[in-house]
Amino acid sequence: MELFLQQVLAGLATGGIYACMALAVVMIYQAIDHLNFAQGEMAMFSTFVAWQLLQWDVPWWAAFVLTVVVSFVAGIAVERIVFKPIRNAPVLSHVVVFIALFAIFNSLAGFIWDFTIKPFPTPFGTAPLFGSGLVSAHQAGMIAVTLLVLVFLYGFFRYTAVGLQMRAAALNPQSARLVGVRVGWMVALGWGMAAAIGAIAGLLIAPVVFLDPNMMLGILLYGFAAAVLGGLDSPGGAVVGGFAVGIMENLVATYVPVVGPELKLPIALVIIVTVLVVRPGGLFGRVHVQRV
Amino acid sequence: MTALLEVRGLRAGYGDIRVLHGLDFAIAEGEVTTLLGANGAGKTTTLRALCGMIPTQGEILFEGRPIRGRATEDVVRLGIAHVPEGRGTFVRLTVEENLRLGATARRDRAGVADDIARVYATFPILEKRRLQQAGTLSGGEQQMLAIGRALMLRPRLMLLDEPSFGLAPLVVRDVFAVLAAINRDDRVSMLVVEQNASLALSLADEAYLLETGTIVMSGPAQKIREDESVRRSYLGY
Amino acid sequence: MDARAETRPVVSPAARAPALTAGRAILLAGLVVAVALPFVAKSFLVFQLTLVLVYAIAICGLNLLTGFNGQFSLGHGAFYALGAYTAAILMEHGNVPYLWTIPAAGLVCFVAGFLFGLPALRLEAIYLALATFALAIAAPQIFKLSPLEHWTGGNQGIVILKPDAPFGLPLNQDQWLYFLTLAVAFVMFWAAHNIVQSRTGRAIMAIRDNPIAARSMGIDTALYKTLTFGVSALYTGVAGALGAIVVQFVAPDSFNVSLSIAFLVGLVVGGVGWIPGALFGGLFVLFVPNIAEHISKGLSGAAYGAILILLIYLMPSGVGGLFHLLARRMRRFGR
Numbered sequence: 001m002e003l004f005l006q007q008v009l010a011g012l013a014t015g016g017i018y019a020c021m022a023l024a025v026v027m028i029y030q031a032i033d034h035l036n037f038a039q040g041e042m043a044m045f046s047t048f049v050a051w052q053l054l055q056w057d058v059p060w061w062a063a064f065v066l067t068v069v070v071s072f073v074a075g076i077a078v079e080r081i082v083f084k085p086i087r088n089a090p091v092l093s094h095v096v097v098f099i100a101l102f103a104i105f106n107s108l109a110g111f112i113w114d115f116t117i118k119p120f121p122t123p124f125g126t127a128p129l130f131g132s133g134l135v136s137a138h139q140a141g142m143i144a145v146t147l148l149v150l151v152f153l154y155g156f157f158r159y160t161a162v163g164l165q166m167r168a169a170a171l172n173p174q175s176a177r178l179v180g181v182r183v184g185w186m187v188a189l190g191w192g193m194a195a196a197i198g199a200i201a202g203l204l205i206a207p208v209v210f211l212d213p214n215m216m217l218g219i220l221l222y223g224f225a226a227a228v229l230g231g232l233d234s235p236g237g238a239v240v241g242g243f244a245v246g247i248m249e250n251l252v253a254t255y256v257p258v259v260g261p262e263l264k265l266p267i268a269l270v271i272i273v274t275v276l277v278v279r280p281g282g283l284f285g286r287v288h289v290q291r292v
Numbered sequence: 293m294t295a296l297l298e299v300r301g302l303r304a305g306y307g308d309i310r311v312l313h314g315l316d317f318a319i320a321e322g323e324v325t326t327l328l329g330a331n332g333a334g335k336t337t338t339l340r341a342l343c344g345m346i347p348t349q350g351e352i353l354f355e356g357r358p359i360r361g362r363a364t365e366d367v368v369r370l371g372i373a374h375v376p377e378g379r380g381t382f383v384r385l386t387v388e389e390n391l392r393l394g395a396t397a398r399r400d401r402a403g404v405a406d407d408i409a410r411v412y413a414t415f416p417i418l419e420k421r422r423l424q425q426a427g428t429l430s431g432g433e434q435q436m437l438a439i440g441r442a443l444m445l446r447p448r449l450m451l452l453d454e455p456s457f458g459l460a461p462l463v464v465r466d467v468f469a470v471l472a473a474i475n476r477d478d479r480v481s482m483l484v485v486e487q488n489a490s491l492a493l494s495l496a497d498e499a500y501l502l503e504t505g506t507i508v509m510s511g512p513a514q515k516i517r518e519d520e521s522v523r524r525s526y527l528g529y
Numbered sequence: 530m531d532a533r534a535e536t537r538p539v540v541s542p543a544a545r546a547p548a549l550t551a552g553r554a555i556l557l558a559g560l561v562v563a564v565a566l567p568f569v570a571k572s573f574l575v576f577q578l579t580l581v582l583v584y585a586i587a588i589c590g591l592n593l594l595t596g597f598n599g600q601f602s603l604g605h606g607a608f609y610a611l612g613a614y615t616a617a618i619l620m621e622h623g624n625v626p627y628l629w630t631i632p633a634a635g636l637v638c639f640v641a642g643f644l645f646g647l648p649a650l651r652l653e654a655i656y657l658a659l660a661t662f663a664l665a666i667a668a669p670q671i672f673k674l675s676p677l678e679h680w681t682g683g684n685q686g687i688v689i690l691k692p693d694a695p696f697g698l699p700l701n702q703d704q705w706l707y708f709l710t711l712a713v714a715f716v717m718f719w720a721a722h723n724i725v726q727s728r729t730g731r732a733i734m735a736i737r738d739n740p741i742a743a744r745s746m747g748i749d750t751a752l753y754k755t756l757t758f759g760v761s762a763l764y765t766g767v768a769g770a771l772g773a774i775v776v777q778f779v780a781p782d783s784f785n786v787s788l789s790i791a792f793l794v795g796l797v798v799g800g801v802g803w804i805p806g807a808l809f810g811g812l813f814v815l816f817v818p819n820i821a822e823h824i825s826k827g828l829s830g831a832a833y834g835a836i837l838i839l840l841i842y843l844m845p846s847g848v849g850g851l852f853h854l855l856a857r858r859m860r861r862f863g864r
Contacts (some may be wrong), residue, residue, distance in 0.1 A: 032529035035655065082838065089845035092595070097841055099790060107830025119483055159398070168393050175380040179417065179441065180397030222663075228659060231669045233384075266670065269663030276602035277651045308861070 007250045013139045015207065015246020019148045020201035021223030022230065022238035023153065027197050029232045030157065033170045033192020038082065038101035042078075043198030044213060045105045046111050047069040047206050049201075059087060064203055068196050075195025079188045087184075088275030109213040121181035142204045146239065149197060153235045156190045166190055221265060224250070225272045231285020240284065245272070295447055296321040296481050301350035304341040311337045314350065317353075319449065319498075324475050326492040326513065328386045329502035335395055335485040336377050338502070339451050343374050345368050354449075369397045373442035376413075377453040379434045381441075383427030387418055390426050390437055394444030404444070411440040414470060432463035439470065445478075449517070450474075450482045468495050493517040494512040542805075548762050560707040565709055567704040575703045576775070577815060581669045581774045582710045587809035588795045589804065590764025595793075596802040598757045599653055600646075601735030604661030606639050606789035607668035612769025614672060614720040616685040617779040618680055627774055631713065634770035637652060641761020645753035665789040669781040686780030691772060706775050716856050717764060722804050724760075733757055765792075784822060798840055800849015813840075 024043065028036045046067055053063040082097065099163040124141035157163040169186035176183050184292065201223075202216070209215050226245045230237025249268050256267075295318040302315040307424045309456075311334045329335050341348045342362045354370055356403045368374075382390050391411055395404045411418035415436045421429060424459060427443040435455060442450055455471070458465045472495055474480050486492035493499060501516075503507040509522065516522055558662035567575045591605045606850050610692070616635045625633070642677055645664070672681050694705035724730050735743040744750050773779050795810025821833035845850045 034533050055578075068330050073514050086841060086845055089841065090801065091846050092793075092801055093841050094796050097838055099794060100837035102831040102834070102839075103837075104834035107832075107834070111831070136594050156580050161392070164385075164389055164392060165396055167385065171384050172380070174345075175376070175382060176393075177345075177364040178368065178374050178380060179374060179393045179445070180365050181393070221666075224659065228656065234657070266663045266667030269659060269666070273652065273656060273660040274662065276656050277648065 003254070004251075008247050011247030011250035012243055013160050014208075014245070014249065015243035016139060016143045016146055017201075017219060017242075018222045018226045019207045019239040019242025020142065020149070020204055021198075021219050022242045023146065024150055024194050024197040024201055024228035024234060025220075025223050025227040026230075026235050026238040027153065028190060028194035029227070031166060031170055031187055031194065034094070034222060035054065036194070037095070037220075039104050039194060039198050040216030040223075041105035041109075042071070042075070042195055043202035043220075044216040045109050045119070046074075046195070046199035047202035048109050048213075050203055051113070051118065051211055054146055060121065064123075064200075067203065068127075069112050071199035071222065072192040072196040074108040076188045076192040078195070079191035083187075083191075087161050113213070115213055118211040119209045121204075122207035138207055141282040142208075145200065146242075149263075150235055155160050157235070162189070162266060169207060214256075218265060222246075222268065225251050225269055229272045229275060229282055229292060231282030234282070237240060237282055237284030241282070244283075294321055295319065295353075296355065297344070297483070298353040298356075298428045299351065300353075302338070302341055302352065303349040304346055306337075306346065312341065315360075315502075315505075317484050317500050317507060317510065320382060320482060322475075322479055323497040324471075324484060324495055325351055325498045325500070326474065326496035327483060327500050327502055328487075328489050328492060329485075329487045330487065331368065332504070333502040334505045335487075335502055336453055339374060339376070339453050339483070339485055342451060343372065355435065358464050365397075368445070371448035372451065373445045373447035373449070374451040375442050375453060377457070378436075381426045381429075381434050382435055383425065385426060386423050386478055387426055387429070390441050391444055392406055394441035396467045397445055403446075406480040407444055408448070411443055414443075415440055431458050432460070432467070435459060435463075435467055436470070439467070439474075443474065443478075450480050452482060452484045454486055455484065456486060456488045461511055471495060490517075490521075530808045547661025560715075567700075567707045572703045573699070575707050576656060579703070579710050579775050580772065581709045581808075581811040581815050582707075582714045583768050583775060583811070584795060584808040584814045586714050586717055586771070587765045587768035588792055588799060588810040588814075589597075589809040590720060590768065591792050591796050592760035592799075592801065592804065592807055593721060593724070593733075593764065594757055595743025595796060597730065597732045598754065598761075600649065600754060600758065601658045601792060602661045602761070603658050603789050604634030604668075605665045605666035605761075605765050605792045606784055606786065608642060608765040609769035609772065609788060609792075610668050610672065610781075610784035611641055611762075612638050612766030613773035614681060614687075614769075615766070615780045616770035616773045617689055620689060621682075621687050622680065627689075630774075631767055631770045635767040638762040638769075640761040641766075641779070643755050643759035646760070649758060650751055650754060655864040662786075663753070665786050669785050672784070682779065682780075684785075686778055688778045691777050692774065710771050710775070713767065717767065718804060718807075721764075725804060729753075745843075756766075794837065798837075798844075800847035800852065803847070803852065805852075806847055806849040828830050 022041070023042040024039060025035060026260060028039060049070060050063045050067040054060065058066070061081075062242075077142065078101070081095070082101070086093065098124060122141070123135040129194050163183045165176070166186045166189060168179070169181050169183040170190070173183045183195075205219060206215070209219070222245050223242070226241035227238045228241070229244060230241030239243070245268060248271060249264055253264055297319040299315055299317050302312055303310065315338065317325075317327075327335055327338060337346070340346045342352060344359075344367050346360050348360055349385060350360065352404065354367075354422070359367055359370065368398045382393065387498060388408070391408050395407065398404065402436070410424070417433055418437055418440060421433065426434065429437060439452075439455070448474070455467055459467065471482065471484070475482055484492055484496065493516060496513040499511065499513040499516045500507050509516070570578070587605065587609055590608075591602060594600050594602055594605075612634035615634040616627070619625040619630045619633055620627055649657055649660065671677075673684055674681075675683070691702050692705070693702060694700040698705065700708070722808065725734075732743065732748045732753055734745070735748060736753055738751075740750055791814045792810075795807070795814040797810075797831045799806030799808065799810030815834055818829070818833055821836060822829040825831040846853075
């Protein structure tokens with residue numbers, strides 16, 4: 001029983017990472033109505049930028065703010081430069097461009113900063129929280145920041161005019177234009193916000209998994225899975241999904257020994273897909289009723 | 293009466309297919325103008341052309357200023373609200389969110405809440421369903437929502453694409469009564485595109501007849517409605 | 530009005546004929562070149578072109594599923610691996626002659642694809658993408674599993690002997706494999722073309738464009754979708770078997786996620802929903818990563834990505850899209 005509890009708590013800790021990433025995934029989905037495979041690599045790149053700032057003796061929180069702002073601008077730039085010219089191309093072509101971006105960011109990061117694993121400092125300290133053995137200060141800080149971002153996103157989409165316009169632009173661009181929404185800029189804004197959230201995720205994750213150009217792919221996939229599990233239009237669901245995925249991953253690894261570490265991810269994905277077969281909208285997503 | 297919207301030599305199409313071959317018409321301020329025609333005549337294309345949704349040639353003047361070639365979002369900001377074919381509601385958003393979106397182009401935040409209340413007063417059924425997903429509303433209710441959303445703009449001109457489409461006769465009667473009231477009480481000029489000629493002619497002041505991309509007849513709605521030969525050869529009743 | 534004028538066809542047969550014979554001429558010329566190539570090219574190039582054909586068959590399979598039937602698969606690398614391992618295991622443990630392993634691999638993959646297609650019926654777009662992606666990631670790990678090691682050779686995999694040309698034909702091994710692959714590719718592309726042009730093909734495409742309308746017209750969408758999954762897997766499995774024979778070994782790490790992604794990229798670059806596109810896709814998948822490395826050793830990934838983005842700019846719908854655009858222009862010109 002104690003092992004179970006330990007694994008659950010450990011799962012919650014790693015789940016915080018996935019929750020963070022899942023929020024960024026949901027963000028981009030709200031903006032462009034599909035998933036961006038390059039998001040993990042962009043977050044990784046942002047984290048490297050922050051690392052470089054830290055190497056230049058910029059204080060941690062200043063580097064944090066600077067990185068998030070730069071990532072926001074970069075996200076908008078990527079959308080305007082890379083995606084605007086092909087906005088009428090079929091969906092699969094967009095997917096291929098995501099793949100291309102993945103390759104570019106991964107390769108660039110490796111080239112500029114090489115592939116050796118680097119440690120990344122945490123602003124929260126590594127001491128266990130309140131001296132208990134349950135969770136470290138950093139993990140607590142990670143969960144706290146994730147929840148803050150979540151609250152911000154919830155408020156943004158639910159209560160602000162811009163948030164509503166962004167959702168409208170993604171759901172029905174034609175109708176959105178007819179009410180005066182500047183659809184192109186909504187998409188760009190969505191990209192900027194997703195890049196910013198991705199940067200925050202990267203900065204929180206790097207102290208735990210260490211910094212290297214290949215750090216994000218597995219995490220991005222878990223983030224996708226968590227977002228889908230929670231329901232792609234529900235930021236809260238994404239966070240819950242993230243924790244659920246973390247716990248599931250740990251329990252599977254502990255109790256199903258024939259499964260090596262490499263099979264953890266596909267099994268987690270299979271479990272999630274099974275859930276989706278039963279509940280197509282995800283755990284918390286709205287099921288969409290459609291009149292034929 | 294001054295023309296609110298004037299169109300000269302409007303040509304438009306989709307890719308290789310030309311649909312409008314040089315239209316000339318005008319919408320007088322404060323009036324309801326109707327554009328009649330059968331399927332495929334080019335009615336929807338005309339509305340899309342006015343809103344900058346498709347590439348066009350010719351002249352479009354709103355309040356005397358040329359607006360052809362402007363992006364849809366900018367045309368909207370001039371005070372032109374378009375209720376498109378098929379309503380164009382945001383089916384995954386709630387009724388109230390749809391209405392709030394209608395006010396996107398407005399500057400005055402304060403008036404928005406009042407206007408939502410007014411829309412609910414005009415369409416009580418919408419208030420009942422305000423937190424429901426718009427996609428779950430019936431056809432008639434969605435049409436009311438679409439009109440309500442257009443009203444949120446406080447438009448000078450409303451463009452309506454086949455408001456009677458797919459609706460039961462009683463519902464259609466109510467919708468058209470509301471349109472008449474809006475035109476009369478709020479002084480909103482309208483361009484109503486319709487297949488249902490008798491209905492449109494009873495609401496409109498001025499009528500244009502569109503046939504395969506050209507205007508074949510125009511005049512006061514009353515006259516066209518009373519002219520038997522026109523009705524029989526063009527309107528089929 | 531003159532009755533004859535009313536029944537006049539939109540495009541007169543005389544105008545249509547040039548387009549048909551142009552297509553046939555290109556095909557014939559292409560075949561001539563393809564047959565002549567191995568006699569003038571170096572062995573390594575012949576080997577590479579054989580692999581291009583192998584990938585083209587795999588991408589053709591993916592095209593049937595994703596391009597024509599609208600089921601998004603990020604996991605076709607798994608079927609390729611299954612086909613490859615089926616062939617290898619049959620040869621290694623069953624002493625089956627290599628030629629028979631090819632249809633065997635196809636059959637095994639058809640069944641696997643059909644079975645996977647059953648639960649896939651319940652999954653839409655994104656969810657199907659995730660599920661197939663899980664399959665792609667899982668595949669190499671499954672082939673590494675210890676209980677199966679006796680059969681699969683574990684991490685080391687299985688080595689396959691390169692076959693000689695039969696009947697003492699004056700061809701070296703690379704040339705023989707090239708012609709074998711070319712023949713198989715021709716047959717399979719021809720079959721795919723026929724499927725697409727048939728009523729079945731129209732049903733499959735109807736399901737892609739409007740599943741509800743298709744169902745209401747009486748098309749058994751469930752049956753067609755699962756069968757298409759099976760056929761698609763069959764194609765990719767055959768490709769896998771051929772690939773294994775050509776490359777002479779199978780090992781888990783050659784079938785990781787990047788293979789599935791490469792197939793998808795090849796599909797889009799070649800042209801979704803255009804049968805000949807798979808050939809261009811195969812060319813892209815084999816040669817462009819090499820070109821990228823030539824451009825910059827350290828930034829090969831960035832070069833690859835840049836080339837890919839450039840191609841999508843120039844041809845947003847792939848080579849197929851470009852082809853249709855040119856065909857439309859030429860038709861307008863000829864009017």
